């Protein structure tokens with residue numbers, strides 16, 4: 554029986570992947586923040602159905618003690634068995650660099666990048682033993698920059714670089730490493746998990762003319778997006794296929810943007826992105 558540990562299972566892709574793994578016979582360590590307060594409400598029914606195969610564990614990826622505790626938990630309760638680590642927890646910081654505080658920028662990196670790197674480090678001894686695999690949830694935003702999301706993009710670009718590095722360095726140990734690069738999916742990502750730059754709602758911001766229409770655009774965007782279960786299914790599929798590809802795009806938009814990135818000369822692509830972005834914003838001006 555195989556074991557997976559997933560971060561950020563309260564909502565979204567991580568949450569949807571849990572029952573899919575369980576139905577396929579996996580043992581799942583579903584981790585989240587504030588598990589004591591909401592774990593039962595979120596996974597109570599699955600716990601009744603799958604009993605000992607579902608483990609709920611407190612894990613804020615920014616807390617070193619929580620990360621170390623995850624490794625001890627696997628050692629003590631699961632006989633040290635870990636086959637797959639899914640680094641899924643993350644959120645998006647929206648807004649210009651100047652409107653953000655350094656604390657906002659640092660926290661964005663703490664969660665999306667350092668949390669992922671820190672957890673991977675402490676679980677590597679177990680993954681080495683099982684010749685397991687690591688699935689890092691990146692984004693199409695890890696390949697192309699989305700205007701007004703530069704800091705989020707920076708974290709996902711960093712995840713892409715680190716994961717590619719891991720791909721090489723873990724090969725000799727038989728550990729497979731993969732990036733999942735979703736496009737826009739309708740999770741809590743835009744509706745709840747998005748953090749807006751501190752100065753973005755300030756009318757005196759030098760970027761007020763960008764922020765006002767962009768915030769309106771985001772509200773509309775929160776209502777849209779593809780079915781997130783597609784990403785959850787992909788996570789499970791990539792855990793089970795014999796050869797894990799380094800990169801897997803999910804969603805038509807992700808595939809389209811990746812295709813354009815491949816075929817268009819760089820200057821033309823960024824020029825077109827700027828043109829399209831400002832045109833789109835014009836639709837949301839007062």
Ligand SMILES: NC(=O)c1ccc[n+]([C@@H]2O[C@H](COP(=O)([O-])OP(=O)(O)OC[C@H]3O[C@@H](n4cnc5c(N)ncnc54)[C@H](OP(=O)(O)O)[C@@H]3O)[C@@H](O)[C@H]2O)c1
Nearest residue numbers: 561563564565566613614642643692737738740741742746
């Ligand atoms: N949805 C999309 O369109 C999209 C596209 C590309 C990539 N992604 C990536 O997919 C991943 C999952 O996002 P999602 O779309 O499923 O959004 P989501 O529904 O907002 O889920 C994000 C999860 O991350 C958790 N999280 C945030 N900070 C955390 C921390 N410090 N420690 C542990 N968990 C933390 C959240 O938990 P709390 O409930 O505690 O906040 C939540 O469970 C993210 O890495 C995101 O960047 C999403």
